[in-house]
């Protein structure tokens with residue numbers, strides 16, 4: 349296949365544009381063409397902003413080389429998960445309750461994208477309110493995995509992952525509350541990062557579980573991921589949990605000390621994934637890095653703690669959708685019936701399940717037994733990592749216990765779906781930065797490796813990922829494996 353513009357990585361596109369070798373208009377047209385060819389089947393997008401993207405490109409084509417160079421993402425198409433609010437495009441969180449909703453403002457990350465010259469192509473599909481691991485809980489339609497159209501792309505940022513993997517955009521934003529950037533990145537064979545909690549502003553991210561939610565970048569190349577990370581990260585007075593700009597500047601010295609937690613390689617891990625991970629670890633050893641067996645003993649309580657804390661916070665956050673202030677409303681004879689009918693019709697089954705679980709966990713008489721206990725477990729999990737990071741620089745694990753599953757396979761089995769989050773929820777509970785890298789193939793499908801670092805070591809993590817890229821399989825696009 350001859351190399352088209354949609355196959356280029358983001359930084360290369362930006363450089364070609366700055367050098368005047370390609371027009372932003374051509375970059376946008378190539379990506380829209382690719383999107384129009386692939387998305388009718390994959391369905392990664394909920395909204396395509398073709399006209400806005402073309403208009404942005406036309407403006408940028410009139411910029412001088414200096415103006416182009418000043419903005420690190422000028423000329424680069426980007427997609428945005430549809431739970432991040434945008435003034436000029438609808439924001440639905442893939443929920444009926446927000447169908448056709450236009451926010452009166454942009455999320456901080458969206459403003460930052462525009463300031464950096466990024467060309468926004470559209471909004472991507474997700475599980476309703478980011479609750480799920482397959483994008484099947486979207487109220488509108490599921491997204492398909494570009495590598496195997498009968499399989500899920502993962503979730504909840506499944507639309508962003510599929511769009512990047514299929515070459516519709518080189519960069520996308522996702523959000524990660526318990527793995528929603530890393531798991532779909534692993535399933536679709538791309539790179540995704542959940543930054544340290546507080547590094548990226550949550551202002552304008554539709555809240556799911558506020559103490560766990562974090563926006564992060566998704567890309568095919570580490571250099572691109574880093575460019576997007578650098579644009580979106582940083583303090584924001586509009587987000588009270590945003591951290592001051594105190595990134596850990598300690599340079600990363602070689603060899604790296606890499607911790608391999610035995611709890612992440614036990615029962616439930618697909619032996620083929622284990623094999624891919626073992627090969628990765630031997631390569632690291634061959635590169636001279638030190639591999640250490642470590643223990644994170646409270647890992648087995650992580651899913652239980654996460655599925656109490658996340659629904660508890662969700663039940664509170666979602667109380668604002670009452671049919672009065674936002675989006676969908678079912679008119680009824682009185683106010684209480686209006687609330688009930690609006691929420692009954694507006695929310696899908698998974699969202700209702702979470703609201704029920706969360707309301708129960710927070711109810712008087714049960715609060716101590718459930719919510720409080722889960723918070724104590726959260727502290728123990730964070731301490732496990734604190735202890736580990738005294739002796740290692742990074743922790744390496746599989747991103748998921750299995751490869752992408754078939755569409756519909758887990759729809760009636762929420763518990764199995766929840767258990768698949770076992771390796772990703774700990775980073776959210778502990779607030780750590782974590783990245784998933786495409787490390788190989790199992791059963792003909794992509795496999796992800798997860799690298800975790802201590803809080804605020806986001807740059808060390810990115811530096812390591814960049815150094816590791818040479819050990820990873822080269823970037824490919826789905827058609828190249830067909831036929």
Ligand code: GLN
Pocket residue numbers: 478479480481503504523524525526527528529556658769
């Ligand atoms: N799969 C997890 C859940 O369903 C994580 C979702 C997320 O990170 N948004 O809650």
